[in-house]
Amino acid sequence: MIVLAQTGRKVLPGEEVAIAEEYMSGEGTYEQDGKIYASAVGELDLDPKEKLVxxxxxxxxxxxxxxxxxxxxxxxxxxxxAIVNIVAQEGRDRAVSSETLASIHVSKLSSSYVEDSGDVMRPGDIIRATVIQAEPSVQLSTAGPHFGVVRALCGRCRSPLEKKGRSLYCEKCDRSENRKLADDYRSFVE
Ligand SMILES: [Zn+2]
Incomplete structure (x- = not known):
């Protein structure tokens, strides 16, 4: 018998990984003409006890x-x-690939009163937020000192804004902008 593959080996989509006579096709695989193929890039897991690949x-x-x-x-x-495109879950180096669009209701932007989300967030800002609802739509909150904008660009010249007091400042344009800032604005490292 020819051993096609071993557990732990990296496989590519379309790669033959087992024979249907010996194994059942599990997650990340498909069966065709008596053979089992990988349907995704990943690590092969052959379970001889369960006869599952x-x-x-x-x-x-x-x-x-x-x-x-x-x-x-x-x-x-x-x-x-505010509408947010979620790019990552903090502390994990993986991209969020399922539901990526979320929103923050104006009342959840800050613990203090905000009239218009545009007063404290602008398109292009990078924010840190907590998920307050995951289903059916993702709702976020940036209330609390560690949440809010971690990086922002000047609305006029697109230079990175520096924190000055409680607002943000563009040296080039000599103007200030307001944001709901996270406590580690600009010292934040991805
Ligand atoms: Zn500027």
Whole structure:
């Protein structure tokens, strides 16, 4: 008998990993004409006891849940809410690939009163937020000192803004902008 592959080996989509006579096709694999193939890039997992073959994905999508801390980019700042494209879950080096769009209601932007989300967030800002609702749509909050904008560019010249007192300042344009800042603005390292 020819051993096609071994557990722990990296496989590519379309690669033959087992024979259907010996193994059942599990997650990350498919069966065709009596053979089992990988359907994703990942690590092969052959379980001879269960007679099951799986491919453990290299980059499984992150499923967000309540309380998760995410990093995202503001794509729109409407009066009632800011729209966020979630780019990563903090502390994990994987991209969020499932539901990436989220929103922050104007009342969840800060613990103090905000009239219009555009007063404290602008498109292009990078923010840190907590997930307060994961289903059916992702809702975020930036209330609390560690949440809010971690990086922002000048609305006029697109230079990175520096923190000056409680607001942000562009040296080039000699003008200030307001944001709801995270406590580690600009010292934040991705
Ligand atoms: Zn500027």
């Amino acid at each position: 799986k491919v453990v994905l290299d980059n499984p999508p992150i499923v967000l849940s309540e309380g998760d801390v995410i990093l995202g980019e503001i794509t729109d700042a409407k009066p009632a809410m």
